[in-house]
Amino acid sequence: xxxxxxxxxxxxxxxxxxxxxxxxxxxxxxxxxxxxxxxxxxxxxxxxxxxxxxxxxxxxxxxxxxxxxxxxxxxxxxxxxxxxxxxxxxxxxxxxxxxxxxxxxxxxxxxxxxxxxxxxxxxxxxxxxxxxxxxxxxxxxxxxxxxxxxxxxxxxxxxxxxxxxxxxxxxxxxxxxxxxxxxxxxxxxxxxxxxxxxxxxxxxxxxxxxxxxxxxxxxxxxxxxxxxxxxxxxxxxxxxxxxxxxxxxxxxxxxxxxxxxxxxxxxxxxxxxxxxxxxxxxxxxxxxxxxxxxxxxxxxxxxxxxxxxxxxxxxxxxxxxxxxxxxxxxxxxxxxxxxxxxxxxxxxxxxxx
Amino acid sequence: xxxxxxxxxxxxxxxxxxxxxxxxxxxxxxxxxxxxxxxxxxxxxxxxxxxxxxxxxxxxxxxxxxxxxxxxxxxxxxxxxxxxxxxxxxxxxxxxxxxxxxxxxxxxxxxxxxxxxxxxxxxxxxxxxxxxxxxxxxxxxxxxxxxxxxxxxxxxxxxxxxxxxxxxxxxxxxxxxxxxxxxxxxxxxxxxxxxxxxxxxxxxxxxxxxxxxxxxxxxxxxxxxxxxxxxxxxxxxxxxxxxxxxxxxxxxxxxxxxxxxxxxxxxxxxxxxxxxxxxxxxxxxxxxxxxxxxxxxxxxxxxxxxxxxxxxxxxxxxxxxxxxxxxxxxxxxxxxxxxxxxxxxxxxxxxxx
Numbered sequence: 049x050x051x052x053x054x055x056x057x058x059x060x061x062x063x064x065x066x067x068x069x070x071x072x073x074x075x076x077x078x079x080x081x082x083x084x085x086x087x088x089x090x091x092x093x094x095x096x097x098x099x100x101x102x103x104x105x106x107x108x109x110x111x112x113x114x115x116x117x118x119x120x121x122x123x124x125x126x127x128x129x130x131x132x133x134x135x136x137x138x139x140x141x142x143x144x145x146x147x148x149x150x151x152x153x154x155x156x157x158x159x160x161x162x163x164x165x166x167x168x169x170x171x172x173x174x175x176x177x178x179x180x181x182x183x184x185x186x187x188x189x190x191x192x193x194x195x196x197x198x199x200x201x202x203x204x205x206x207x208x209x210x211x212x213x214x215x216x217x218x219x220x221x222x223x224x225x226x227x228x229x230x231x232x233x234x235x236x237x238x239x240x241x242x243x244x245x246x247x248x249x250x251x252x253x254x255x256x257x258x259x260x261x262x263x264x265x266x267x268x269x270x271x272x273x274x275x276x277x278x279x280x281x282x283x284x285x286x287x288x289x290x291x292x293x294x295x296x297x298x299x300x301x302x303x304x305x306x307x308x309x310x311x312x313x314x315x316x317x318x319x320x321x322x323x324x325x326x327x328x329x330x331x332x333x334x335x336x337x338x339x340x341x342x343x344x345x346x347x348x349x350x351x352x353x354x355x356x357x358x359x360x361x362x363x364x365x366x367x368x369x370x371x372x373x374x375x376x377x378x379x380x381x382x383x384x385x386x387x388x389x390x391x392x393x394x395x396x397x398x399x400x401x
Numbered sequence: 402x403x404x405x406x407x408x409x410x411x412x413x414x415x416x417x418x419x420x421x422x423x424x425x426x427x428x429x430x431x432x433x434x435x436x437x438x439x440x441x442x443x444x445x446x447x448x449x450x451x452x453x454x455x456x457x458x459x460x461x462x463x464x465x466x467x468x469x470x471x472x473x474x475x476x477x478x479x480x481x482x483x484x485x486x487x488x489x490x491x492x493x494x495x496x497x498x499x500x501x502x503x504x505x506x507x508x509x510x511x512x513x514x515x516x517x518x519x520x521x522x523x524x525x526x527x528x529x530x531x532x533x534x535x536x537x538x539x540x541x542x543x544x545x546x547x548x549x550x551x552x553x554x555x556x557x558x559x560x561x562x563x564x565x566x567x568x569x570x571x572x573x574x575x576x577x578x579x580x581x582x583x584x585x586x587x588x589x590x591x592x593x594x595x596x597x598x599x600x601x602x603x604x605x606x607x608x609x610x611x612x613x614x615x616x617x618x619x620x621x622x623x624x625x626x627x628x629x630x631x632x633x634x635x636x637x638x639x640x641x642x643x644x645x646x647x648x649x650x651x652x653x654x655x656x657x658x659x660x661x662x663x664x665x666x667x668x669x670x671x672x673x674x675x676x677x678x679x680x681x682x683x684x685x686x687x688x689x690x691x692x693x694x695x696x697x698x699x700x701x702x703x704x705x706x707x708x709x710x711x712x713x714x715x716x717x718x719x720x721x722x723x724x725x726x727x728x729x730x731x732x733x734x735x736x737x738x739x740x741x742x743x744x745x746x747x748x749x750x751x752x753x754x
Contacts, residue, residue: 084709090700112712112716347443355466356437356474356480356481363461366719367443
């Protein structure tokens with residue numbers, strides 16, 4: 049993996065990351081193809097939205113269809129017909145949020161599949177193996193999230209375990225990022241950054257954000273954490289977030305993002321637009337002949353009115369969720385393009401959602 | 402409306418119908434945009450599948466968003482961003498199949514909306530007005546379906562009422578087809594064809610087929626009914642059907658078809674292919690790297706494997722229903738293109754599903 053920084057604006061950087069499956073510009077947004085599909089959108093539509101890299105989910109894919117099946121079918125890219133880079137998470141977050149009867153030991157975490165109750169064990173070594181079998185370009189180590197608000201003793205234990213697991217995490221086949229945890233405690237974040245950086249990974253993920261902390265506190269803690277990291281490596285803020293969160297984090301020096309919001313909100317009739325968030329189920333749109341966002345050039349905004357989109361949601365036509373997801377991913381793709389341009393032109397302070 | 406017959410092969414005809422919103426080649430298949438959306442597919446995808454005309458549903462659209470709203474938004478074409486011809490059914494079939502507490506009198510049919518229980522009345526005059534307000538290019542009169550198997554007394558009363566309603570059905574704004582009923586009784590079909598033809602409509606719909614009668618009986622009765630109709634006007638077999646049904650009806654001289662099957666079966670993981678029907682939920686496809694149909698050039702078959710499509714259905718990803726619907730509509734579009742070519746080349750007998 050090769051990361052080059054082409055321009056700077058304050059702490060922010062515009063760059064480019066090269067992987068075995070192609071390159072992507074940073075700051076980059078990765079739509080979530082949780083189960084090897086970005087909900088409702090095909091690869092052509094993602095490309096048209098300016099998307100260059102996807103995130104897929106290790107927990108879900110290890111359960112179905114299983115990493116061996118994906119490997120037998122030529123890896124994730126070939127499986128889902130996406131000819132660009134893919135990042136996979138470690139699955140740890142899903143184990144802690146979805147799986148019942150989980151048991152954490154120093155060795156790893158044992159849990160029941162939320163699908164069929166089968167007992168599954170994730171260890172630091174195993175999640176690396178799964179992701180290598182999936183064929184992803186950037187992989188994540190197993191970590192233990194710290195619940196918010198953090199209990200000091202729980203946070204201490206979780207952080208120690210995350211760091212111990214990190215020491216056992218190695219990949220000879222692909223790019224393994226380190227994950228910095230530490231909740232909203234500056235000392236823990238600093239300690240974690242140093243512990244992770246000791247192994248000199250090709251990039252750093254910032255975990256444990258957007259857990260319920262106020263936005264201003266998140267902004268501050270993201271900026272503080274970034275300052276503890278080496279300049280030359282990419283930084284990935286996991287699971288974040290709203291456009292305002294992304295803008296703040298880019299200004300702080302973050303290079304990569306993923307979030308379910310554009311597709312999830314699209315499916316629930318909420319659209320990100322240059323006029324703010326629109327709730328398309330609202331009756332006031334019933335005869336609104338304007339496009340969703342006159343400033344957007346996506347197929348949804350070029351072809352359909354707010355009235356029609358509102359109708360699709362009112363009558364439960366799947367074209368509604370599809371078109372709003374398409375638009376929202378365009379909105380995020382366009383936001384990242386605007387941020388990259390603004391960094392190059394030195395106008396980052398002017399960028400708003 | 403202008404209908405020209407360009408080629409014949411036995412009783413079959415290949416032609417072209419011109420409407421206010423453009424022309425389409427016949428024999429033609431109309432995907433169902435019941436609620437002003439073909440489930441999961443946008444107009445660009447329909448065009449790419451060779452589709453030239455859509456069907457929309459009067460009953461559903463009269464209830465939501467209401468014909469006045471569609472009219473205020475510039476008509477169905479503009480509303481749903483489809484720049485080609487649209488045919489609407491009369492809504493009668495849905496009244497009889499969906500609406501509770503319906504009461505039929507000579508004047509019309511009063512029913513409760515299946516959505517909110519509101520009392521609605523459809524008369525022969527009103528369904529024409531609704532369809533004119535929707536702005537469709539080809540509209541259908543109110544008729545009373547005959548349940549299958551037909552009870553002689555019920556069939557007689559329904560047919561008399563259908564013919565009485567037909568005499569009250571007039572449109573000065575658009576093309577009003579007549580509907581020939583008569584179930585599987587040759588005498589009734591003949592009588593109905595004559596009663597409908599008396600008003601010299603621009604086209605004839607054949608109603609009351611695919612109601613549970615054996616396929617061979619349907620083929621025979623469709624052929625018999627077509628023989629009772631004037632040669633120079635288009636014939637539309639409503640709600641039919643499977644590829645084999647369409648091929649048989651084209652050979653008998655039918656020009657237009659609509660059916661929910663390509664999208665409905667796509668949503669339930671069933672694909673029409675040159676190898677027959679494939680059930681994509683079947684575990685045997687889990688590692689099948691072949692395209693759905695090697696003989697098909699649609700985006701689904703060009704880009705994805707059976708293994709991936711099966712995975713999408715197994716994990717409930719909406720991309721599965723979307724891609725199979727897309728392929729199935731392509732299959733139908735391609736079937737009609739093959740039928741038109743075969744009529745022109747005199748090789749219709751060789752066409753199979």
